[in-house]
Amino acid sequence: MRDQISQFIVQALREMNYDVEDVTDETDLGPAGLDLESLALADLTVQLEDEYGIKFSDEDMETLATMNLGELATTLADRLTPGADTPATAGTAPAGTSPAAASAQVSAE
Template sequence: MTDEIRSFLFAALIEMKYDIEDADDDTVFGPAGFDVDSLGLAELAVRVEDRFGVKFDDDEAESLAMMTVGEFCRTVALRIPTASAH
C-alpha cells in the first residue's frame, strides 16, 4: 500500500510543479526537501484525503512539513479504513 501512496504523492507533486527528480523515502516536504509551502501542503493533504479516504487535522499541517516521504506514506497507510481500501 505504501508504494501506491508514494506513487500518488509523486504524481501529485509533479502536477503541483514540484521537482521530484532526486526524491526518495528520506526526502522531507519542508525547506530541506521539496520546499512545499503551507498552501501546497494543504492541497497535497486534501488530494491524499480524497484519494485514500483519510483525514488530517488542521494542526497536523506543520508536522507534515517535517515528515519524510516514507513517514508520510506509512502514516497514511495506517489511517486508511480497511473496509474501503482502494
C-alpha cells in the same frame, strides 16, 4: 500499500510542478527538501484525502511539514490499515466505510 501511496504523492507533486526527479523516501517535505509551502501542503493533503478517504486534523498538518516522503507514506498506510493501533489512526473511519461517511464521522467528532 505504502509504495502505492508514495507513488501517488510523487505524482501529485509532479502535477503541482515540483521537480521530483531526485525525490526519494528520505526527501523532506519542508525547507530541507521539497520546500512545500503551507498552501502546497494543504493542496497535497486535499488530494490525499480525496484519493484515500481520510481526513487530516490541524495538528496533522503541522506534523506533516516536518516529515519526509517515506514517513508521510508510512503514516498514511498505517491510518488505512484496519486494526492498526497507532496514534495516526485516531479520527479515521473503520475499514469499508465510504469516504463520504468517513468525512461525516470525522467531522462529527
